[in-house]
Amino acid sequence: MSTQWTDAALVAAARSGSDNAFAILVDRHQQAVRSFLRRVCGHEADADDLAQETFLAAWTALRTLDEPARVRSWLFGIAWRRTQGMARSMSRTRRRETDWQAERADSDQPGTELNIAMQQALAQLPPDQRAAVALCLAGDWSHADAARILEMPLGTVKSHVLRGRARLVEILGVRDDET
Structure with missing residues (x-):
């Protein structure tokens, strides 16, 4: 099966039992x-x-996917719901790992400090706002697509992105025209 196949065709093949089609997805x-x-x-x-x-x-x-052509946004929706369900159990692990990474002085990866600062700034946003920012600003999803993925009204997603971006600018201490 070729990677030229559309997502809808791959979903149909996977529903018919093709493990290979699902692997391509x-x-x-x-x-x-x-x-x-x-x-x-x-x-x-x-x-x-x-x-x-x-x-x-x-x-x-x-088999519950209504619109096979929209499998990508459906996957993001599943990922978001999984994230919401595990948020409490992951918080302690995240905190320990973030502290460890921040204390690591021997990092030789370029941009590590900036990545850590961005992750710490994102962690300060409320979960819904963080998800909207991650999709729209970092993931280049449209507001409408993010609204479908997050199962939120379009206006709410737009507000989350606007407020989240403003909060990140404030936390990171950059001028708004630098972002």
Whole structure:
């Protein structure tokens, strides 16, 4: 099966029992889902675990997908709901890991300090606002798509993005025209 297939065709094939079709869907969308979850969670290992759970849940619920062409936003919706469900249990682990990363003095990766600052700033936003910012500003999703993924009214998503961006500018101490 070729990667030229549309998502809708891959969903149809996967519903008919093709493990290969579902594997192509996973390959096609897992990086975007993982990136979104890393922004929302702030901790890579938790985000990777949630991504695994997202695709497992998607496999078991594939028959419930109403619009196969929108499988990507459906996956993001599953990822968001998984994140909401695990938020409390992950908070202690995230806090320990963030503290450890911040204390690591021997980091030789460029931009690590900026990444840590951004993750810490994102962590200060309320979860709904953080998700909207992660989708619209970092993930280049439209407000309408983010509203569908997060199951929120469009106006709420727009407000979350506007307020979240303003709060990040304030936390990071940058001028608004630098962002």
